[in-house]
Amino acid sequence: MSSHPVFRDGLLDGQVGIVTGGATGIGLGISTTLAQLGMHVVLASRKPENLQSAVENIVAAGGKATAVAVDVRDQTRVQAMARQVHDELGRIDLLVNNAAGNFYKKSEELSENAWKSVIEIDLYGTFFCTQAVFPYMKAQGGGRVVSTSMTLHYRGWPLMAHATAAKAGVDALTRTLAVEWAEHGIRINAIAPGPIPTEGVRKAFTPPPGAPVPDFFSVDKAMDVFAKATIPLKRWGTPEDIGQMVAYLASPAGDWITGAIFVIDGGEWLAKSKTGM
Numbered sequence: 337m338s339s340h341p342v343f344r345d346g347l348l349d350g351q352v353g354i355v356t357g358g359a360t361g362i363g364l365g366i367s368t369t370l371a372q373l374g375m376h377v378v379l380a381s382r383k384p385e386n387l388q389s390a391v392e393n394i395v396a397a398g399g400k401a402t403a404v405a406v407d408v409r410d411q412t413r414v415q416a417m418a419r420q421v422h423d424e425l426g427r428i429d430l431l432v433n434n435a436a437g438n439f440y441k442k443s444e445e446l447s448e449n450a451w452k453s454v455i456e457i458d459l460y461g462t463f464f465c466t467q468a469v470f471p472y473m474k475a476q477g478g479g480r481v482v483s484t485s486m487t488l489h490y491r492g493w494p495l496m497a498h499a500t501a502a503k504a505g506v507d508a509l510t511r512t513l514a515v516e517w518a519e520h521g522i523r524i525n526a527i528a529p530g531p532i533p534t535e536g537v538r539k540a541f542t543p544p545p546g547a548p549v550p551d552f553f554s555v556d557k558a559m560d561v562f563a564k565a566t567i568p569l570k571r572w573g574t575p576e577d578i579g580q581m582v583a584y585l586a587s588p589a590g591d592w593i594t595g596a597i598f599v600i601d602g603g604e605w606l607a608k609s610k611t612g613m
């Protein structure tokens with residue numbers, strides 16, 4: 337696979353990592369970056385068509401990748417996934433908890449099902465996957481877990497009660513497990529991305545069908561204006577911005593880092609109170 341612009345070739349050779357939600361969006365950026373550095377990445381999510389095309393693209397570029405279809409809400413299935421990865425590849429060095437579900441909804445209108453669905457994917461899923469890799473990491477004398485959090489719960493974020501509550505739980509799990517499992521050499525950290533224009537974010541800027549749209553309107557222009565007004569570093573993030581932090585944490589450079597939550601957002605959340613957006 338081609339040289340990575342920042343890290344040395346083969347930095348993660350011989351390592352095996354599972355990336356939940358690793359076939360799309362930020363997860364795909366993470367998987368691709370890790371594979372470029374030599375890690376065998378196992379992409380774990382539900383839709384086979386996304387898994388297949390992501391694996392094909394990584395392999396075509398010279399990386400090592402396979403896929404396991406899994407719903408992270410299903411604890412039995414998650415345990416089977418960890419067992420399968422260990423049986424087939426012999427070790428599990430890294431777990432990236434990236435799978436999540438999200439949507440904007442007024443809190444007073446959140447149904448039990450809607451609340452449960454986001455809490456179960458983001459928080460239960462993170463715990464189930466982390467717990468499932470534990471015996472393998474413990475037996476091999478260590479491992480790394482990186483969970484994907486967010487910054488929206490650092491202050492009030494209307495219409496996101498479910499996701500902000502779940503990610504606050506992910507932060508708490510990160511700190512607690514970091515202390516609890518340090519004796520086994522397992523490093524537990526989290527990353528908190530700022531706005532990365534994945535499909536879901538683009539949709540939020542796309543007027544709903546039938547809405548009046550001025551002639552000059554373009555989604556890209558609207559997103560550019562938003563970034564310049566709200567992000568101090570004046571651009572949206574990319575999945576690769578996030579992937580590089582995960583690679584750093586998976587590398588020997590991350591050896592003395594545990595229980596940390598890294599904000600990667602161009603300064604966005606610090607500036608929110610100033611912009612009011």
Ligand code: NAP
Pocket residue numbers: 356357358359360361362363380381382383384386406407408409433434435436437438457484485486487528529530531532533534535536537
């Ligand atoms: P995305 O494109 O919507 O990807 C979510 C991924 O999770 C998909 O691959 C999806 O695949 C998988 N997934 C969803 N439910 C699942 C389940 N029950 N079991 C297994 N996999 C499941 O999201 P994204 O924007 O890249 O976000 C990735 C992570 O970054 C999330 O944790 C998100 O909260 C966090 N984040 C994103 C932003 C942003 O601006 N994009 C900002 C802050 C934090 P399937 O549907 O095929 O299962």
